[in-house]
Amino acid sequence: MTSGETRVLAGLCELLVPGSRAIGPEHYIAQAVTGMSHSEEDDLHAAIGLLAPAVRQGVDGLAPLARSAAFALVRRLAIEAYYGDFAVHGHTGPTGWDDIGFDAPQARRLRKDWSFLTEPPQAPQPLPPAAEVVVVGSGAGGGLIAAELGQNGHDVVLIEAGGLYPADTHTRFELEARHRLWWPVRHTEGDDPVALLAGRCVGGSTVINTKVAMRAAASDVAAFHERTGLLGPDGAAFSPADLLPWYTAVERRLGVRERADWTPSAYRLRDGLARLGASFEPVRSYTDYNCTRCGSCLQGCPTNAGKSALNTFIAPAVARGEVRLVTRTTVDRVLISGGAVTGVVCESGVIRARTVVLAAGTLGTPRILLGSPDYLRTPSSRLVGRTIGLHPARLVYGRFDEPQDCHRVYPITGHCLDRQEEFVLEGPTIQDPVSFAESLTDEDGGPLWGRRLAGAAADYRHWAGLLVMANDENTGVLELDVRGEPVITKRFSAAERARLDAAREFAVRALRAAGAREVLWTGLSTSHAQGSVPMGSDPRRSAVDANGRSHDVAGLYVGDGSLVPASLSVNPSLTIMAFAAMVAGHLGKELTG
The missing domain is CATH 3.50.50.60 (FAD/NAD(P)-binding domain)
Known part of the structure; x- marks a missing residue:
């Protein structure tokens, strides 16, 4: 990247993630570029050019571009740099993890090696000629x-x-x-x-x-x-x-086995659901008794x-x-x-x-x-590829006065199946810092950024999340593009949208009933495609x-x-x-x- 692009990136990152300038996010991005494909690198250069005028105009100049692909790309990289705990060589002040209190035991012992950003793809192993x-x-x-x-x-x-x-x-x-x-x-x-x-x-x-x-x-x-x-x-x-x-x-x-080894955050969610007349029961999981509830499953x-x-x-x-x-x-x-x-x-x-x-x-x-x-x-x-079910999900987070420390629990210890014909709730949980910050949206579904994002992340230890998964029909379609890569299309029906909305609203009510002072949620995701x-x-x-x-x-x-x-x-x-x-x-x- 040119020196001009580097200066623009430093300014953009500070607008997107206030406080990040101190750790040198532009240096993280410069390293990340070396591991990008040519098309990804081209996208980044184009994004810098499109967003550069906003650096001079500040937040007001950047806001109209918040739904653009260029904005999403630079926002993602800025979040990775700060909430991934990068710091430029010689930095002696607090880092992103210090700022939000991310203190998982493994994280405290971790000596980060950033060489993965630049490591070349490893060659495939030799193939045997035949097998049964x-x-x-x-x-x-x-x-x-x-x-x-x-x-x-x-x-x-x-x-x-x-x-x-x-x-x-x-x-x-x-x-x-x-x-x-x-x-x-x-x-x-x-x-x-x-x-x-x-x-x-x-x-x-x-x-x-x-x-x-x-x-x-x-x-x-x-x-x-x-x-x-x-x-x-x-x-x-x-x-x-x-x-x-x-x-x-x-x-x-x-x-x-059943996971009844709950932490206080799970009991808090149970009490909130109980106030709505709903249940919250222990899940069963394939984890043995060596589990330390460290929260690092993902x-x-x-x-x-x-x-x-x-x-x-x-x-x-x-x-x-x-x-x-x-x-x-x-x-x-x-x-x-x-x-x-x-x-x-x-x-x-x-x-x-x-x-x-x-x-x-x-x-x-x-x-x-x-x-x-x-x-x-x-x-x-x-x-x-014509009948894919996604089982779409989102995380709904409640911010409490007391620390919940959901990054130090077994991520899913309880669930509510009372409305299983529509949706299922699981919790307590929270994503690790980068995914947490990157996935948050505002009330209109746009990406959270700027001071509001920084404020939410600063209270990281105080958020408790419910994962809400809504039932869907098998109407997703997978086709191959000209490069042979899969493209998945999903258009939600009115009934599916109603279930997604009902799931989110129920989770919001449960968190409020449990004492949450503020509620935020993420966009849709799935790891359950079928x-x-x-x-x-x-x-x-x-x-x-x-x-x-x-x-x-x-x-x-x-x-x-x-x-x-x-x-x-x-x-x-x-x-x-x-x-x-x-x-x-x-x-x-x-x-x-």
Whole structure:
């Protein structure tokens, strides 16, 4: 960047995040530029040029541009610099974390290494030429399926787009975790953009989720047969009884338990909901008793108390030599010949296999299928990516007089299911500083910035959050752009909007009843996308059968959240693993004849 651009950035950052000039945010951005793509760097230069006049005009000059992409880009970088705790060399004053009181134990011990900003992409591992089974994606579904098949003696190669990061690398350095463990945030197209969140590492989103373990409600399961004609093994409509043995087996492996070890903030929320005549009960989760309630779940569990697909299924299987793991490798398409799968094409070569399980996530699996020319000739391809459920969520925060310290709790210890047909509430929770500041909006849905943002962040320890998740229909659509990248479109119906509004209003009332002095909320996001390659017994309404097997291509299976026929009202991770166990059980029998 030129010296002029650097001066403009320093001024912009101070307007967007008052107090940030002291730590040298322009130096953070200069480092971040070296790790950007050419198009991202071009966007930044253009943003500086567009916003430069506002530096001279101050807040009044910047306000009309607050909904622009240029504003959003520079705001994000300014927030990363200050609330990510960057400080230019030689700075001796307080930093962003000092300003807001972010004092998590891991954060106090952390020596930040900012080299991740400039590290080049690591080369993919060499590919084996062939395997009996290739599993693509190592999250809740793929990790379990690969481990089950490997344990039963099958030759399995497990391919993951991200890297391998065990517990000793999880330091609660939010920006580094974003870079290494998460996919870059994408947004849906449509009237109300939804941030699409997912893990990109061995173990997938199970490495960076809150480990909430909820079975699908009977009404959720009933919708499976209604949408795709899904039948159980006895030929009757698929029912909760058909999932029960798989839930039981998975819960036993994960050590699912009730989390009644509440902190004061959870009791405060319970009391607020009680004043509304509503319940607040302990959640069940796949965390063991080594959990210290440190609050770092979204940056990776540093104690292995969180039972991810990595430490529960994959690591033991790899250590025993039952699964060959290939990391930092993206699968582009499946190979099909004579109506049967013959392998996968990766950016670095081809692996031949007569059985392929796609478990690259609800957005990744349809990308592979729609990018496979031979698959596009099949009848089922018309349904791929056409029936996505998002289970959209937002965080609603209440500011209390006393510190709540929700950054030092197990993030989701209680939930309210009283209005599950519309929405579910979970809490208490708060995002780590960068995500907290970046996601806050004003009452009109615009980004919070300037003095109001700084004031909210300064009271970080006093906020307690409720995560509200509203039920939606499976009307999201995924298509590929000219570069082969997925574009997801979602247009909310009037009924969906009503549920989203009702969920937010209920959370606001609950927080006020609990004693909150001020309430803020975030935009919409999801880490629960489902149903892009739906499972069913009617080929006219589904892309794979009741065992996850393609209706059209022999040897091709799906084993992730893409399978879920109708969007669930609760966290889907346990159901995804139950379906994966079901797929693995059937596939194991098929392979052994």
